[in-house]
Amino acid sequence: MERTTDATMHSMIRNELLAQIEVGRFRPGDQIPTEPELIARYDVSRTTVRRALRDLQTMGVIRRHPGRGSFVNEPQLEQRLEKLTGFVEDMNALGLDASAKVVTIEKVPASKVVADNLRLNVDEYAIHIERVRLANGQPISFDDSYFPESLGSRIAQENLEVDPFYSILEERYELALSDADYVLQASVADARVADLLATEPGAPILLIERTSFAAPDSRPIIFEYLMYRGDRMKYRLKLNRQ
Numbered sequence: 001m002e003r004t005t006d007a008t009m010h011s012m013i014r015n016e017l018l019a020q021i022e023v024g025r026f027r028p029g030d031q032i033p034t035e036p037e038l039i040a041r042y043d044v045s046r047t048t049v050r051r052a053l054r055d056l057q058t059m060g061v062i063r064r065h066p067g068r069g070s071f072v073n074e075p076q077l078e079q080r081l082e083k084l085t086g087f088v089e090d091m092n093a094l095g096l097d098a099s100a101k102v103v104t105i106e107k108v109p110a111s112k113v114v115a116d117n118l119r120l121n122v123d124e125y126a127i128h129i130e131r132v133r134l135a136n137g138q139p140i141s142f143d144d145s146y147f148p149e150s151l152g153s154r155i156a157q158e159n160l161e162v163d164p165f166y167s168i169l170e171e172r173y174e175l176a177l178s179d180a181d182y183v184l185q186a187s188v189a190d191a192r193v194a195d196l197l198a199t200e201p202g203a204p205i206l207l208i209e210r211t212s213f214a215a216p217d218s219r220p221i222i223f224e225y226l227m228y229r230g231d232r233m234k235y236r237l238k239l240n241r242q
Contacts, residue, residue, distance in 0.1 A: 009044045013052035021061060021072055028074045032062060058204070060231040065200070073231045077135065081237045084180050084212070086166040087133045087141060096135040100164075103196065104130035105156045107149065114146045117211045117223040127152020131160060132196050139197045140232050144225040151221055165222060169214075178215035184208050184235070189227070197229050204230030 017032060026032050033041065038049045053070055056062045064070045079090050091098035110118065110126040118126065126146045133141040145165070147155055158168050169175045187207040194201040208226040213219060 009042060010048045010051045010055075013038060013042055013044070013049065014055045017052070017056060018059075018061060026072045028072050030072050031069045032072065034069050060204075060234070063200070063203070063231060074138070076232055076234045077140070078234050078236055081182075081235050084177060086164045087143070088164040088167070091135045091140075094135075097137075098164075099134045099137070100161050101132040101134065102129070102160050103132060104128060105160075107153075110146070114223055118146065118148055118220050120148060125149045127156055129156065129160065138232075140229060142193050142196050142227040144227070146223045147221065166212075169221070175221070176215040177221075178213050178218055180210050180212040182208060182210050186230075187227070189229075193227055197227070199229055199231070206230055206233060206235075 017026075020026055021032075035046060035049050035053070038044075038052075039046060042049070053062065053064060056070075057064055060076050061073060062070045063073055077091075077094055077096075079094075085093075087100075088098040106128050107125050108128045110120045110122060110124050112122060114120070114126050115122050115124065120126065127149055129143075129145045129147070129152070131143045131145070132139050133143055146152070154173070155165065155168060158172075166177060170177060185207050187205050189197060189199055189201060189203045189205050191201045193205065194203060197203075197205075206228040208224075208228070210222075210224045210226060211220050212222040212224075214221045
């Protein structure tokens, strides 16, 4: 069992490093003291230091690179889940310039999950579009999106590095969105996603499954896996009791 002193010291090290980051002693991109330096400074075990650093990593404050050390992350972006909005709207609300890089556009047989969410038959095709979404030029999200073939074929011809899906649908196609279903869960980046998001394999990501519906008949028109870097994005919700 961990000694009480070790548990107390781990919290103190975490909180002191966090305070130094918050006041600007360590800025985004800076390396914080190494494990040996922290062990010597606080006269604690390596396990205690690693636990403090793991807490900061889980909080999204630092990123750890084996053999190189720990570095301060950019501040997390906070989005409020109060209404249905797209990435560009969210970033603009934060004063950031949103852009996209298209990775894949293809026609694929609808998998069972895609077919179920888009209400397609399993023998129908869907249009599959992958994009990296950026804020001020930095990768924030990897979007893995599926459309019914007829709609997706039109979307695929648009300038998707500039124009977001929601704007294309509502402003050009006059297809109003009504609502969306969200499923949020914690996950980790595989090698491909990590490369696209400029992070490390195994890094935490926030995985959102989202199905967007069109008015007035609430038919599903987009099914997506949205993978946000866990160190860059967080959500705030307000839930009423009644």
